[in-house]
Amino acid sequence: MTLQLFLLLAAALFAVGLYGLLSQQSIVMILMGLELAINGIIVAVAAFWFFAASGRPDGQVLVLVAISAMAIEMAMGFAITTAIFRARDVDMADSASDLAG
Amino acid sequence: MQTVIFLICAVGAVAAGIAVFRVDSMARATLALLASFIFAAVPILLLGLSYLGILVILMMVMEMMIMAVFMVMYMMNPAGLMPMKMVHNNKMSLVIAAAVFVLLAAGALFTPWPSGTAEAAVSGSTTTGGRSAADPTLALGLDLMGPxxxxxxxxxxxxxxxxxxxxxxxxxxxxxxxxxxxxxxxxxxxxxxxxxxx
Structure with a gap:
């Protein structure tokens, strides 16, 4: 186990999540991509904490912030999906492009 | 031994992550995402972060169960009875994701990371969990309630x-x-x- 291996895992998770974010049409699938990307960040931060500064808990605090960001993102995403599905029966990102420039 | 577990879980996490966007049903995609999260939490546990690793696993199990309900509520084809392909701009997304991965991997591999503590940390991590912090969870708790x-x-x-x-x-x-x-x-x-x- 080296820092490089952990960072490679994090990069792979982030890239897979990014692909999902960019390519999926369904809003829930986009949320799943976002979750994967944030999970990559969690792995990277945990590895950095362990290999660079495991004497201090600061890195763990950052992991905690990332985890709560993940939870809030999921809850807000589903609430917005519910609201827009109620208002216009939309569950695809392509049908909700009102703000597209 | 730890390296073997790490490699298995790393490959499993990425493979399950890819499966999320390739399977035919939303329910299967949710379960694949859950598998990916659990696989990715094991390396965190290997680092001695027992609290945060368990937290990720528990939170994700609950979240994916809720997500499965949402899938059935909103999504077409939740049972996977027919092939499902709902993507736009697929090729460009693949290119961008691959480029980002190459960039991040190059950064991870070629940056001269501080290496002084790494070996000591790995060798000391089998039983005690961290290099100097005897109990990372205790340290985290004291830190959150303090500084x-x-x-x-x-x-x-x-x-x-x-x-x-x-x-x-x-x-x-x-x-x-x-x-x-x-x-x-x-x-x-x-x-x-x-x-x-x-």
């Missing part, structure tokens, strides 16, 4: 704000639907009669 309490306060406030916002967003009929824009309409405009004085 980093502001982080905890902000997280708590953000979670509370998102609870309120989620309820507001997902409520079907709020008070403005019932009492009018100036909240003066009496009796309330309800689709079903009932309640006191009706």
């Amino acid at each position: 980093h309490m502001l982080v905890m306060i902000v997280i708590g406030l953000a979670l509370f704000a998102s609870m309120v916002a989620v309820v507001v967003l997902s409520t079907h009929r709020g008070r403005y639907d019932r009492f009018g824009d100036d909240l003066q309409r009496r009796p309330a405009d309800d689709p079903v009669r009932g309640g006191l004085g009706k």
Whole structure:
């Protein structure tokens, strides 16, 4: 186990999540991509904490912030999906492009 | 041994992550995402972060169960009875994702990371969990209730704000639907009669 291996895992998770974010049409699938990307960040931060500064808990605090960001993102995403599905029966990102420039 | 477990879990996490966007049903995609999260939490556990690793696993199990319900509610084809392909700009997305991965991997491999503590940390991690912190969970707890309490306060406030916002967003009929824009309409405009004085 080296820092490089952990960072490679994090990069792979982030890239897979990014692909999902960019390519999926369904809003829930986009949320799943976002979750994967944030999970990559969690792995990277945990590895950095362990290999660079495991004497201090600061890195763990950052992991905690990332985890709560993940939870809030999921809850807000589903609430917005519910609201827009109620208002216009939309569950695809392509049908909700009102703000597209 | 730890390296073997790490490699298995790393490959499993990425493979399950890819499977999320390749399987034919939303329910299977949810379960693949859950598998990816659990595989990715094992390396965190290997680092000695037992609390945060368990937290990720427990949170994700709950979240994916809720997500499966949402899938069935909103999504076409939740059972995977026919092939499902809902993508736009697929090729460009693949290119961008691959480029980002190459960039991040190059950064991970070619940056001269501080290496002085790494070997010591790995060798000391089998039983004690961290290099110098005897109990990372205790250290985290003391830190959150001490020097980093502001982080905890902000997280708590953000979670509370998102609870309120989620309820507001997902409520079907709020008070403005019932009492009018100036909240003066009496009796309330309800689709079903009932309640006191009706």
